[in-house]
Amino acid sequence: MKILRLRFKNVASLRGEWDIQFDAPPLSDTGLFAITGPNGSGKSSILDAVTLGLYGETVRLRNPERDITTWIEDESYSDVTFRVGEAVYRSRWWARKGPEGLVGPEMSLSLINGTENLLEDRIIRVRSRIGEITGLDFKRFCRSVLLAQGQFAAFLNALENERADILEKIIEAEVTHELGEDLKKRSAAAQERLLQLQEQDAGFPAVDRERLRDLERDRDEVRAQWDETLRRIAELEQEKERLHILEMCRDELHAAQEACAEADAQEASIRQEVERLEKILAARPLADELQELRRDDENRNALRARLDALQREAADDRESLRTAREELTLTRQSLEKARQRLQEEEEAFHDAFHRDEAIKEASQRLQDACLDPWNGTACTGRRSPALNS
Numbered sequence: 001m002k003i004l005r006l007r008f009k010n011v012a013s014l015r016g017e018w019d020i021q022f023d024a025p026p027l028s029d030t031g032l033f034a035i036t037g038p039n040g041s042g043k044s045s046i047l048d049a050v051t052l053g054l055y056g057e058t059v060r061l062r063n064p065e066r067d068i069t070t071w072i073e074d075e076s077y078s079d080v081t082f083r084v085g086e087a088v089y090r091s092r093w094w095a096r097k098g099p100e101g102l103v104g105p106e107m108s109l110s111l112i113n114g115t116e117n118l119l120e121d122r123i124i125r126v127r128s129r130i131g132e133i134t135g136l137d138f139k140r141f142c143r144s145v146l147l148a149q150g151q152f153a154a155f156l157n158a159l160e161n162e163r164a165d166i167l168e169k170i171i172e173a174e175v176t177h178e179l180g181e182d183l184k185k186r187s188a189a190a191q192e193r194l195l196q197l198q199e200q201d202a203g204f205p206a207v208d209r210e211r212l213r214d215l216e217r218d219r220d221e222v223r224a225q226w227d228e229t230l231r232r233i234a235e236l237e238q239e240k241e242r243l244h245i246l247e248m249c250r251d252e253l254h255a256a257q258e259a260c261a262e263a264d265a266q267e268a269s270i271r272q273e274v275e276r277l278e279k280i281l282a283a284r285p286l287a288d289e290l291q292e293l294r295r296d297d298e299n300r301n302a303l304r305a306r307l308d309a310l311q312r313e314a315a316d317d318r319e320s321l322r323t324a325r326e327e328l329t330l331t332r333q334s335l336e337k338a339r340q341r342l343q344e345e346e347e348a349f350h351d352a353f354h355r356d357e358a359i360k361e362a363s364q365r366l367q368d369a370c371l372d373p374w375n376g377t378a379c380t381g382r383r384s385p386a387l388n389s
């Protein structure tokens with residue numbers, strides 16, 4: 001079914017007469033067009049006119065004969081010309097206001113074949129006849145052809161058998177024949193491509209499964225060595241942190257040594273001051289000052305003891321640092337060798353693995369493409385030893 005022309009007058013928000021020719025330029029020159037406009041501009045009114053002319057109903061209104069015609073207009077009609085196969089039909093709906101109220105609505109259906117031949121002139125008969133001609137009643141038409149105001153989901157949510165019937169009526173036998181011819185051509189092209197790929201596949205060398213297993217074992221060994229190396233690196237990182245702490249201790253030791261040198265200088269100065277004060281003690285008591293000097297002497301002795309302890313710890317830390325640096329050098333050398341070996345083994349493994357996977361995928365595609373989707377039989381062709389394996 002294809003709508004060729006729509007003529008209507010005073011339908012909902014579209015006042016006056018309108019004529020839309022879908023089989024004439026510019027609409028006939030476009031494969032797809034849209035009905036756009038702001039709210040209230042009459043987009044849905046055009047769709048109302050289509051269903052009125054075909055079925056005398058609309059999606060939006062329960063009583064279109066009463067609500068379609070505006071109160072300021074006296075007449076409304078919708079005239080739809082459509083084609084089914086080679087036959088062209090015209091369906092018409094109209095209603096008008098008389099002195100005593102609404103007159104109608106009425107409907108008619110005509111066959112146009114050079115002349116216009118009336119087929120039906122009663123609403124129920126017109127609806128029934130259009131359903132027989134198109135295979136679409138009002139409900140199915142709204143779900144498959146009209147799809148107004150976001151009703152596309154209605155077609156998707158229809159029952160499976162309803163969708164199948166609707167699509168069968170829409171595409172018709174001619175389209176089905178075209179689809180069948182297209183499938184035959186695709187099947188022949190796929191079979192030819194299958195033979196070409198089989199000839200190419202014969203030239204691929206067979207994958208050495210034993211070599212592949214050896215490479216997998218070598219890969220596992222290298223990965224184990226890699227994990228061990230990473231573990232060792234983590235331990236060395238911890239040792240590095242400890243060495244950093246030792247460096248900080250050495251800096252503290254250096255600061256302590258400087259403090260001790262300063263304390264020694266202060267001690268010499270204090271001793272001189274003590275000697276001076278001892279001489280003065282004979283003349284005047286200086287008990288408080290002497291006590292302060294003794295406390296300073298005790299502090300100096302404590303600093304010396306701390307300095308000695310830091311020097312011993314620094315000597316031990318220097319030895320640990322030297323040993324750790326030697327181990328780090330050896331570990332880095334081992335790590336570099338392991339990385340080189342891992343890279344070589346992984347390159348060999350990936351090369352063999354990818355070749356094997358490529359052959360498997362090519363074989364599966366050939367087997368899938370070999371099926372003839374039109375008559376259900378399987379294509380025949382020479383199969384290479386690599387595919388059999």
